[in-house]
Amino acid sequence: MPRILLDTDGPVATVRLDHPPMNAFDSLQREALSACARRLADDDAVRAVVLYGGERLFAAGADIKALAAMRPEEVRGWNRALQRTFDEIARLPMPVVAAVTGYALGGGMELALAADYRVAADDAILGQPEVQLGIMPGSGGTQRLVRLIGPSRAKNLLMTGRRVGAEEALRLGLVDEVVRPDAVLDTALGYARRLAEGPPAALEAIKEAVDHGGDVGLSAGLALERSLFTGVFGTQDAAAGIRSFLEHGPGKARFTGSDGDA
Known part of the structure; x- marks a missing residue:
């Protein structure tokens, strides 16, 4: 089964997470996303990218069941690989826009943080709840979040693990634009197309x-x-x-x- 769907419309590519029901990041999902990032990095015809999880949700984070079965040394390699994959998204040479619907939690939020711009549905829920499992974010959450919203606000979200709605996320600077759920993808694509017209x-x-x-x-x-x-x-x-x-x-x-x- 495909875990990532890549659709190119002119200079804009849409990367669709396709691992129902929650788009959780297991090894196959990560490998597919990494391969997609490498392909986009080498495609001179693509000038902007949209990350999308579907109408229902963006991504709910790591596969906790798979994570619970790992030994510490296995977790280290898995975490390094997922962090590297999100870095590949962040380092894409063209602008990247995240279209966030539903939940963007844990690794899902970390993927959204790797984008350059975030459009969220007005009923979206975002957060880094890892601390509630006795762990911490390990795929960019502690680093990209603080650079985006500042250390005090970042610590509040990271240390409490609380989830925030779209309007609070907008006030915090966690997302850049809030629209109706049925307008998220079109808004993100419109912004990406506008950027794709630039030099x-x-x-x-x-x-x-x-x-x-x-x-x-x-x-x-x-x-x-x-x-x-x-x-x-x-x-x-x-x-x-x-x-x-x-x-x-x-x-x-x-x-x-x-x-x-x-």
Whole structure:
């Protein structure tokens, strides 16, 4: 049975989790997601990605029954592999949008955190409930969450394991947009299509500057920004964008994705 469905519509790819009933992450689900991420990373035609779990829910986390049967040394390898898979999603060069319906808990929320933008249904429930099992998040929850909403708010969610509704998640900055459940996928796809019309090299550079610049000091971050800016400036898309601005005004450039010398 497929665990991941990949659908490409022009420059936008939709990655659909397909492991009913809860889209729990077992080894097969993780391996399928990892293979999908590698395929997308090598596909120059894809300019934006949407992560989707279906109309009912996004993902409810790890397969607890499988986890309970593991020895500590097995858990270490399983956790390392799942963390690496979510890193592959986070490192995709193009923008990634999570379309969150229903539950996004544990590993499901950690996958949503690996996206660049999150659209949630107004009845969605998000959380990192691992502490209620006597454990902790291990696939990016403690690291990406604190970078997204700050240490105090992150500790509150992580240490209590409480679940939050969509409106509170929006106030916390955990999600970026809240819409009706039947509008989640269309909203995410619309945003992805809009991003896909942008210059791919510039979008990739912005993502790298934001994601990696925050992990270093200000001076190193500024140096990274300078290097990326110089590289993007030499692309054909940059030349086309500047020429369009001078001739027609802002917001009218058409980008081809060409990244060679201008």
